[in-house]
Amino acid sequence: MTGLGREGMSECNTRRPVSLLDVAKAAGVSRATASLVLRQSPLVADKTRLRVVEAMQSLGYIYNRGAANLRRNRTGTIGLVLNNIGSPFYSALMAGVDEVNEDGSVVTLVANSVDSPDRQIRQIRRLREHNVDGIILCPAIGSDETLAVELARLDLPCVQALRHVELLGGDYVGADYRSGIEKAVRHLVGSGHRRIVFVGAMALHSAARERNEGFRHATGLHGLEGGLVVAGGPDNVYDVAAFDRLLKTRNSPDAAVCYNDVIALNVMNRLRSLGRQPGRDFAVIGMDNLPQAAGAFPALTTIDTRPHEVGRKAAALLQKRIAQPGLANGEHIIVPPSLIVRQSCGETSAAA
Amino acid sequence: MTGLGREGMSECNTRRPVSLLDVAKAAGVSRATASLVLRQSPLVADKTRLRVVEAMQSLGYIYNRGAANLRRNRTGTIGLVLNNIGSPFYSALMAGVDEVNEDGSVVTLVANSVDSPDRQIRQIRRLREHNVDGIILCPAIGSDETLAVELARLDLPCVQALRHVELLGGDYVGADYRSGIEKAVRHLVGSGHRRIVFVGAMALHSAARERNEGFRHATGLHGLEGGLVVAGGPDNVYDVAAFDRLLKTRNSPDAAVCYNDVIALNVMNRLRSLGRQPGRDFAVIGMDNLPQAAGAFPALTTIDTRPHEVGRKAAALLQKRIAQPGLANGEHIIVPPSLIVRQSCGETSAAA
DNA sequence: TGCCCGATTTGGATCGATCTATATCCGTCG
DNA sequence: CGACGGATATAGATCGATCCAAATCGGGCA
Numbered sequence: 001m002t003g004l005g006r007e008g009m010s011e012c013n014t015r016r017p018v019s020l021l022d023v024a025k026a027a028g029v030s031r032a033t034a035s036l037v038l039r040q041s042p043l044v045a046d047k048t049r050l051r052v053v054e055a056m057q058s059l060g061y062i063y064n065r066g067a068a069n070l071r072r073n074r075t076g077t078i079g080l081v082l083n084n085i086g087s088p089f090y091s092a093l094m095a096g097v098d099e100v101n102e103d104g105s106v107v108t109l110v111a112n113s114v115d116s117p118d119r120q121i122r123q124i125r126r127l128r129e130h131n132v133d134g135i136i137l138c139p140a141i142g143s144d145e146t147l148a149v150e151l152a153r154l155d156l157p158c159v160q161a162l163r164h165v166e167l168l169g170g171d172y173v174g175a176d177y178r179s180g181i182e183k184a185v186r187h188l189v190g191s192g193h194r195r196i197v198f199v200g201a202m203a204l205h206s207a208a209r210e211r212n213e214g215f216r217h218a219t220g221l222h223g224l225e226g227g228l229v230v231a232g233g234p235d236n237v238y239d240v241a242a243f244d245r246l247l248k249t250r251n252s253p254d255a256a257v258c259y260n261d262v263i264a265l266n267v268m269n270r271l272r273s274l275g276r277q278p279g280r281d282f283a284v285i286g287m288d289n290l291p292q293a294a295g296a297f298p299a300l301t302t303i304d305t306r307p308h309e310v311g312r313k314a315a316a317l318l319q320k321r322i323a324q325p326g327l328a329n330g331e332h333i334i335v336p337p338s339l340i341v342r343q344s345c346g347e348t349s350a351a352a
Numbered sequence: 353m354t355g356l357g358r359e360g361m362s363e364c365n366t367r368r369p370v371s372l373l374d375v376a377k378a379a380g381v382s383r384a385t386a387s388l389v390l391r392q393s394p395l396v397a398d399k400t401r402l403r404v405v406e407a408m409q410s411l412g413y414i415y416n417r418g419a420a421n422l423r424r425n426r427t428g429t430i431g432l433v434l435n436n437i438g439s440p441f442y443s444a445l446m447a448g449v450d451e452v453n454e455d456g457s458v459v460t461l462v463a464n465s466v467d468s469p470d471r472q473i474r475q476i477r478r479l480r481e482h483n484v485d486g487i488i489l490c491p492a493i494g495s496d497e498t499l500a501v502e503l504a505r506l507d508l509p510c511v512q513a514l515r516h517v518e519l520l521g522g523d524y525v526g527a528d529y530r531s532g533i534e535k536a537v538r539h540l541v542g543s544g545h546r547r548i549v550f551v552g553a554m555a556l557h558s559a560a561r562e563r564n565e566g567f568r569h570a571t572g573l574h575g576l577e578g579g580l581v582v583a584g585g586p587d588n589v590y591d592v593a594a595f596d597r598l599l600k601t602r603n604s605p606d607a608a609v610c611y612n613d614v615i616a617l618n619v620m621n622r623l624r625s626l627g628r629q630p631g632r633d634f635a636v637i638g639m640d641n642l643p644q645a646a647g648a649f650p651a652l653t654t655i656d657t658r659p660h661e662v663g664r665k666a667a668a669l670l671q672k673r674i675a676q677p678g679l680a681n682g683e684h685i686i687v688p689p690s691l692i693v694r695q696s697c698g699e700t701s702a703a704a
Numbered sequence: 705t706g707c708c709c710g711a712t713t714t715g716g717a718t719c720g721a722t723c724t725a726t727a728t729c730c731g732t733c734g
Numbered sequence: 735c736g737a738c739g740g741a742t743a744t745a746g747a748t749c750g751a752t753c754c755a756a757a758t759c760g761g762g763c764a
Contacts, residue, residue, distance in 0.1 A: 017750095019749090019750055019751080020750065020751060021750075021751095029713075029714085030713065030714045030715075031714085031715090031750090031751080031752095032713070032714050032715075032716095032752085032753085033712085033713055033714070035751065035752060035753090036712095036713090036752095038751090039752090043711080043712065043713085044712070044713080045711080045712065045713090048712080048713085060505060062480060062481065062506070063481045063751090064481070064483065064749090064750055064751065065481045065482050065483065065751090066418055066421050066422055066427065066482070066483045066749095066750080066751085067422055067719095067749070067750035067751040067752090068750075068751045068752065069418050069719090069751085070418055070419055070422055070718090070719045070720065070721085070749090070750080070751070070752090071718070071719050071750090071751055071752040071753075072719085072751085072752065072753095073719075075418065076482075077461070077482070085443060085446060085447045085450055086440075086443050086444050086446075086447035086660070087440075087443070088438075088439075088440040088443065088643070090443070091437060091438050091439070091440065091442070091443035091446075092438050094437060094438075094443075094462070095437045095438035095464070098437055098462065098463075098464050102464075105478070107461050107462075107463070107478065107479070107482060108461065108462055109429070109459050109460065109461055110446070110450065110459075110460055110462055111450075111459070112447070112450050112454075126457070126459065127459070128414060129414065129415045129416070129417045130417050130418070130428075130429070130459060131416065131417065131418045153412060154414070262643075262647065265644075265647040265648075266647060268649065269647065269649060269651075272649065290644075291440070291614075291644070292617075292642075292643070292644030292647065292648075295614065295617040295618060295621065295644070295648075296617075296644075296647075296648065296649070297620065297621060297624065297648070297649045299621075308438070369720095371719090371720055371721080372720065372721060373720075373721095381743075381744085382743065382744045382745075383720090383721080383722095383744085383745090384722085384723085384743070384744055384745075384746095385742085385743055385744070387721065387722060387723090388742095388743090390721090391722090395741080395742065395743085396742070396743080397741080397742060397743090400742080400743085415721090416719090416720055416721065417721090418719095418720080418721085419719070419720035419721040419722090419749095420720075420721045420722065421721085421749090422719090422720080422721070422722090422748090422749045422750065422751085423720090423721055423722040423723075423748070423749050424721085424722065424723095424749085425749075705764105706763105706764090707762105707763090707764085708761105708762090708763085708764105709760105709761095709762090709763105710759105710760095710761095711758105711759085711760090711761105712757100712758080712759075712760100713756105713757080713758070713759085714755100714756085714757070714758085715754105715755095715756085715757090716753105716754095716755100716756105717752105717753085717754085717755105718751100718752080718753080718754100719750105719751090719752085719753105720749105721748100721749090722747105722748080722749085723746100723747085723748080723749105724745105724746095724747085724748100725744100725745095725746095725747105726743100726744080726745080726746105727742100727743080727744070727745090728741105728742080728743070728744090729740105729741085729742075729743090730739100730740095730741090730742105731738105731739095731740095731741105732737100732738085732739090733736105733737090733738080733739105734735105734736095734737085734738095
């Protein structure tokens with residue numbers, strides 16, 4: 001009763017962490033005032049503020065955000081759910097998110113769905129338990145209404161990034177894959193190519209479908225002999241046998257637009273194995289502009305889908321949603337991609 | 353006074369989240385019992401447990417870990433401080449950390465120091481405020497005693513990864529860069545190379561110094577004409593001019609061990625510009641085994657430093673420290689690297 | 705002197721879980 | 735019949751901040 005029983009022996013064995021109450025006592029003010037100082041309130045007199053700040057420093061006070069969160073019902077954290085945490089593409093996205101978050105002093109909790117809808121739901125739940133204020137979600141392949149139901153239940157602002165699932169609705173930030181592929185085809189056509197193959201086609205998620213559509217649309221636009229498409233799948237694979245066969249046909253293609261850079265690099269290697277020299281006998285264009293594209297041989301022409309920028313935009317949008325939960329959502333922000341011309345698409349053959 | 357004032361109109365406009373108290377009331381038990389159910393305590397009767405679980409489900413209860421943390425003084429989160437969040441190398445590390453964390457149902461808060469000691473300290477503080485249970489730190493270049501002081505002040509379990517700062521002491525998990533470089537040199541010597549250059553030498557952090565030492569030691573061991581070293585710096589650069597000059601000397605080197613894969617790829621491209629064919633006229637070995645190494649042309653021989661495994665080990669060690677804070681720390685776990693032989697080091701010339 | 709008002713300060717309730725010590729139940733045994 | 739003990743259940747304090755309404759202070763003015 002005489003002092004809460006902890007005054008007795010300061011600097012004793014049981015090092016209890018310094019709380020705001022300790023600071024307040026040391027500064028001779030109330031908890032409430034000390035709290036106001038913490039939050040830079042203009043209500044406290046400068047003299048008092050100074051005293052409190054000094055007490056904080058001398059005691060080595062550390063702000064306990066967790067305690068504050070409980071009351072404020074806001075944590076200053078967001079969740080980022082990726083399908084493949086180890087991929088450079090996603091780390092660029094994450095870097096963008098982190099940049100914006102740091103400005104808003106928000107921290108990022110990362111989770112990996114490994115493109116499994118079940119894991120995805122588990123991860124989202126886990127993040128929710130940690131009271132993230134919102135999440136940025138790159139939806140896993142095969143996401144279905146279970147996800148929509150769960151998100152509704154959790155009542156959590158959610159921005160989709162890179163891919164979007166129609167039935168979720170809501171906000172989305174992604175690249176314009178469609179126009180990206182179209183740019184690539186236009187460039188090749190401009191360099192005199194007429195037989196262009198799209199390598200790595202699949203329809204497992206929106207980003208893939210948009211690329212396919214972009215290719216179909218572009219070939220139509222330029223009146224190319226359509227239908228030169230080689231199938232692909234997740235994990236950066238493509239149907240190598242089909243590609244090989246296609247190359248052996250009369251009137252075989254002399255240019256490829258690839259689903260992404262990794263496939264493009266594989267295609268270049270395959271071409272060499274088949275005795276063709278990428279960038280000279282055969283033009284190759286990739287997509288994503290991964291770091292390895294510039295260093296490849298020949299340096300890979302590619303469509304930069306700017307994942308870093310997508311990350312920035314997604315984080316900013318999520319911040320907006322968190323700040324004003326009432327607003328109608330459903331915004332779609334589409335980042336325009338750009339074509340980075342390097343050697344793999346045979347600059348020289350432009351004259352042909 | 354008649355029921356805390358929230359019973360009156362259930363399902364009304366002010367959707368207060370469901371708390372454990374609500375669940376308890378609905379199940380006709382006390383908060384304490386409901387809490388025991390949450391934590392799978394064997395103390396509750398099966399009949400009761402069932403009732404509580406049903407109440408949770410029908411009310412759509414969501415566990416508020418933040419509230420629990422306040423009391424338990426443990427959050428189930430760790431911080432991961434990286435120097436370059438966008439790099440594939442670090443994302444591999446992160447993937448490893450995440451794997452282990454997920455098994456222990458721990459979540460990762462990432463922060464990016466961008467190799468700036470100031471930012472690094474800010475990030476660590478920020479993580480600490482969020483009450484992470486510990487951190488995995490890849491110390492920034494130029495980390496000094498300020499960091500040591502801060503870490504001591506925060507009183508937080510900390511495992512260093514990939515690089516270590518001597519004056520911090522404590523736990524460390526990293527690759528055996530020294531022996532990795534030695535393996536590379538041995539392999540080249542075994543293939544008949546005698547004039548080997550180390551490209552990208554620098555001494556900005558422990559991982560770099562260990563590579564340098566490894567090279568010095570290996571050249572001594574094999575009685576090579578030593579001293580063939582080309583300087584390097586952060587951000588994957590090396591002294592291109594010096595490298596070019598070296599190649600023009602009489603008795604110029606015919607093999608290079610590079611600081612990392614990115615530099616190795618640049619070196620391969622540079623060699624081609626200078627009219628040499630990597631993998632045939634000149635052997636190149638990289639370090640790290642980034643995804644792009646396998647896809648390069650020629651496929652890059654490299655030393656796999658296994659960042660994913662380092663991440664796993666670091667996360668596991670940190671969990672141990674968190675579980676048993678008393679234990680003396682200062683463990684050094686060194687992951688053995690392995691040499692991945694591909695085409696860039698000229699398999700064929702082994703016969704020469 | 706007394707009253708009013710803006711500028712500060714503060715007590716006490718609150719967020720939602722966990723922990724500790726205590727209470728209750730119920731069958732069994734002396 | 736009462737005591738005992740194992741099995742369950744619970745009340746109340748607690749973690750460390752924030753929020754709200756109310757108290758206090760200190761001049762200035764009538």
